[in-house]
Amino acid sequence: MRDVLDRLEALGVRWYITGSEAGACYGVLRQTFDTDIVLDRTPGQFATIARAFEHDHAVADEIIFGDFSMASVINRSTTEKADLILRRPSAWTDSTMNRRQWTSHPAFGWVWVSSLEDLLLAKLVWSEGTSELQLRDCGILLRVNRDQMDHTYLDRWALALGVQRLLEEVRGAT
Amino acid sequence: MRPDPGRDIQEAMIAAMTLERRTAVMTQLRHKGMLLVWQQSDEHGPMTEPERAMFLIDRLYPEMPHQHRAQFQQRFTALWEAGTWHGFRRPPPFEADRDR
Numbered sequence: 001m002r003d004v005l006d007r008l009e010a011l012g013v014r015w016y017i018t019g020s021e022a023g024a025c026y027g028v029l030r031q032t033f034d035t036d037i038v039l040d041r042t043p044g045q046f047a048t049i050a051r052a053f054e055h056d057h058a059v060a061d062e063i064i065f066g067d068f069s070m071a072s073v074i075n076r077s078t079t080e081k082a083d084l085i086l087r088r089p090s091a092w093t094d095s096t097m098n099r100r101q102w103t104s105h106p107a108f109g110w111v112w113v114s115s116l117e118d119l120l121l122a123k124l125v126w127s128e129g130t131s132e133l134q135l136r137d138c139g140i141l142l143r144v145n146r147d148q149m150d151h152t153y154l155d156r157w158a159l160a161l162g163v164q165r166l167l168e169e170v171r172g173a174t
Numbered sequence: 175m176r177p178d179p180g181r182d183i184q185e186a187m188i189a190a191m192t193l194e195r196r197t198a199v200m201t202q203l204r205h206k207g208m209l210l211v212w213q214q215s216d217e218h219g220p221m222t223e224p225e226r227a228m229f230l231i232d233r234l235y236p237e238m239p240h241q242h243r244a245q246f247q248q249r250f251t252a253l254w255e256a257g258t259w260h261g262f263r264r265p266p267p268f269e270a271d272r273d274r
Contacts (some may be wrong), residue, residue: 024200029205033234058249060242073240076253077263079208079230081238106194107201128240158200 001108001109002033004082012058016100016112020087022119025030025103027144029097029138034072034081038114040097041086043087044152092157116145116156121156124163124170138170208234208265223261224251230262 008015016022019036023029041049046062046069053059053073062069067088074081087093099115114122120141127134142149158167188196211233215226227250231238238246253259 021197024197025193028185029188029196029200029203031200031207033204033207058246060245060249063239063241070239072238072246074231074246076259078265079234079262080225081231081235104194106198124194127222140185140189140219 001080003034003075003159004037004053004057005100005108005111008037008039008049009091011049013049014097014112016097016114017108018114018119018122019083021105022114023137023141025101025113026116026119026141028140030137031077034083036083036085038085042088043067043086046071046084046086052113067147070117092161095157096122105145116141116148117150117157120149121157121161121163124158124166125161127166135166138146138167139174141172142170183240204253206268209268212264222254223259224254227262 005015015037017035020030020032021035041051043062043064050059050071053087055077057073058076060072062071069086071084072081072094078091096114096118098116100112103111103113103116105111119136123134154167158164185221191199211230214233215221218229220231224247228247231243231246250259
């Protein structure tokens with residue numbers, strides 16, 4: 001995975017890890033084999049990034065999902081997969097990139113990881129109110145990190161992202 | 175959500191780990207899972223490398239979107255037929271198993 005991250009750096013792309021790998025940094029352990037990486041590029045801009053991976057990865061093109069897109073690369077030797085997420089510009093996506101955390105990872109070395117609050121917000125959005133697993137992860141993130149959580153930031157963006165009710169439900173269950 | 179005291183205890187134990195320990199456990203789980211999937215491919219019997227690639231991918235990444243799966247299948251088949259890819263490399267044995 002390190003080579004994927006280094007290649008993004010070389011391209012001048014800002015990035016951070018989200019999803020299960022980020023969850024592990026904040027107390028949630030889920031076995032997944034892929035790594036989710038958010039890029040500071042917008043949907044439709046993956047083609048130039050893809051070229052940097054084509055000689056030693058298999059590359060799957062972007063799929064657009066509403067306000068974000070996702071492409072994937074699989075290392076041709078190791079089977080490691082990274083999902084590369086490109087989000088439509090917004091005040092929140094800017095904020096997530098600015099608040100990313102520089103963190104030491106035993107396998108990847110020093111990496112950028114989603115902030116705790118933005119990971120929780122992303123999980124609330126991804127859950128669409130129906131994914132028990134995502135909502136359970138949100139509960140753990142809240143319980144385990146209650147004292148470190150910036151609740152003012154969380155409330156502000158939960159309202160803006162339309163997940164305030166879900167946040168309150170998760171809070172009520174913890 | 176279903177009440178599950180066992181899961182609550184497990185989650186509390188995980189949360190009590192240091193960041194280094196937690197991410198190390200995740201890395202170990204990933205490695206062990208990879209070995210398990212490779213073992214399943216051995217048990218499945220002979221396959222071409224593109225077939226093995228998709229066998230592994232289907233088990234490692236079951237939530238992959240159909241469009242991506244189709245593209246990867248096409249890519250690995252094309253690379254194989256062009257002679258520019260010869261299959262995935264098997265992960266090394268897990269350290270703890272190697273010491274036994």
